Amino acid sequence: MSTAAISATSPSQPSADQPTRITVRGDAPYDVLVGSGLLGELPGLLGDRVQRVLVVHPHALAATGEAVRDDLATAGFEAYLAEVPDGEDAKRAEVAAFCWGVLGQAGFTRTDAVVGVGGGAVTDLAGFVAATWLRGVKVVQVPTTLLAMVDAAVGGKTGINTKEGKNLVGSFHPPSGVLCDLAALRTLPVNDLVAGMAEVVKCGFIADPRILELVEADPAAIRDAGAPMIRELVERAVQVKADVVGEDLKESGLREILNYGHTLGHAIELVERYEWRHGAAVSIGMVFAAELARLAGRLDDAVVERHRSVLGAVGLPLTYRGDRWPQLLEGMKRDKKTRGDLLRFVVLDDVAKPSRLEGPDPSLLAAAYSAISA
Numbered sequence: 001m002s003t004a005a006i007s008a009t010s011p012s013q014p015s016a017d018q019p020t021r022i023t024v025r026g027d028a029p030y031d032v033l034v035g036s037g038l039l040g041e042l043p044g045l046l047g048d049r050v051q052r053v054l055v056v057h058p059h060a061l062a063a064t065g066e067a068v069r070d071d072l073a074t075a076g077f078e079a080y081l082a083e084v085p086d087g088e089d090a091k092r093a094e095v096a097a098f099c100w101g102v103l104g105q106a107g108f109t110r111t112d113a114v115v116g117v118g119g120g121a122v123t124d125l126a127g128f129v130a131a132t133w134l135r136g137v138k139v140v141q142v143p144t145t146l147l148a149m150v151d152a153a154v155g156g157k158t159g160i161n162t163k164e165g166k167n168l169v170g171s172f173h174p175p176s177g178v179l180c181d182l183a184a185l186r187t188l189p190v191n192d193l194v195a196g197m198a199e200v201v202k203c204g205f206i207a208d209p210r211i212l213e214l215v216e217a218d219p220a221a222i223r224d225a226g227a228p229m230i231r232e233l234v235e236r237a238v239q240v241k242a243d244v245v246g247e248d249l250k251e252s253g254l255r256e257i258l259n260y261g262h263t264l265g266h267a268i269e270l271v272e273r274y275e276w277r278h279g280a281a282v283s284i285g286m287v288f289a290a291e292l293a294r295l296a297g298r299l300d301d302a303v304v305e306r307h308r309s310v311l312g313a314v315g316l317p318l319t320y321r322g323d324r325w326p327q328l329l330e331g332m333k334r335d336k337k338t339r340g341d342l343l344r345f346v347v348l349d350d351v352a353k354p355s356r357l358e359g360p361d362p363s364l365l366a367a368a369y370s371a372i373s374a
């Protein structure tokens, strides 16, 4: 069992490094705080009206969940725990029902709140539970993986999987605040740090090329959770996400760019029965999307090659088994960007120039898949 190294530092006694505050615009704006020792901010984010708080955490972070619960109790909240399975096993209807049971037994009302402490799987679940309990209560996210800090905990996409596909049930339910305590990354296995880099690099390709330059300058640094570069990468990626979701919360257009690499990526996760890391699948999905754009005459060879070099340099996979195309094609039809029978992909015309490719010819899709087949 890991204890993620997040600790309470009272807002009146800030840590040596002041947190960076990134505001997400919208009907109910909120802040994403990036720094160390941020848990002291949690009561303030919950606010005065909240009486009961459910802390949802994965099995691996039982001690962290208990510490958060104890801090909240000391701060005067009636605090409860819901321990859920690790990884994608948390994103199941049965697990959401378990959380609803805890909320019901404890008498949670519309002025009470949920706190998600964990990776993206837990923040997706906790957000979904908050979105559905009494048709919506407050949620504050405390992401403990790189991927959850830069992506999952921000922006209000919440959801669970079904056996037919990834995130097929969910809602848009923005958090009231997000605490990215970088100290939590100290206990994160290196493969999860690497997986989180897929979403960071995604932000580089769709919007902020400086991210690519930073990673290219020192790809090995991302294996050290304490490296100063990690903080800059987190802040830059969160800023990209905040800018996009601040303009288009419900994915009516712009927000689709955050789905770069996910059409094939989610299909790979389904074929792999959710046993692959999300970031690893998205990495291959981005190389596929780049090949697709090249074959459609939209993207230069050099940018396609840059996908392989930067993702490969941080240790992410670039290819997938050649014998799974029919299943992957079936899975891609359930992507949320699909309209009727029309498959739609986020592609690039250049770095930081995202666009869409709608209804590509099946031969083009197959050729792009050949280019990434192992």
Ligand SMILES: NC(=O)c1ccc[n+]([C@@H]2O[C@H](COP(=O)([O-])OP(=O)(O)OC[C@H]3O[C@@H](n4cnc5c(N)ncnc54)[C@H](O)[C@@H]3O)[C@@H](O)[C@H]2O)c1
Binding pocket: 002, 003, 004, 005, 058, 059, 060, 061, 086, 087, 088, 091, 118, 119, 120, 121, 122, 124, 144, 145, 146, 147, 148, 151, 152, 153, 154, 155, 156, 157, 158, 167, 184, 185, 186, 187, 188, 189, 192, 195, 196, 199, 277, 278, 279
């Ligand atoms: N809602 C969104 O916008 C959004 C965005 C990106 C990804 N996601 C979702 O996020 C999920 C992937 O998230 P993830 O990569 O964080 O994986 P994860 O949540 O499965 O966490 C990976 C593993 O690390 C453990 N863990 C978490 N924090 C730890 C820590 N500090 N120390 C040690 N172990 C720790 C977890 O218990 C788990 O076993 C996927 O379900 C994906 O669909 C959602």
Ligand SMILES: O=C(O)C(=O)C[C@@H](O)[C@H](O)[C@H](O)COP(=O)(O)O
Binding pocket: 151, 155, 157, 166, 167, 199, 251, 255, 256, 258, 259, 262, 336
């Ligand atoms: O925030 C978004 O919008 C994204 O698409 C971010 C993705 O990284 C994330 O994996 C998201 O959960 C995918 O959403 P989905 O709508 O394709 O299920």
Ligand SMILES: [Zn+2]
Binding pocket: 151, 199, 262, 278, 282
């Ligand atoms: Zn993702």
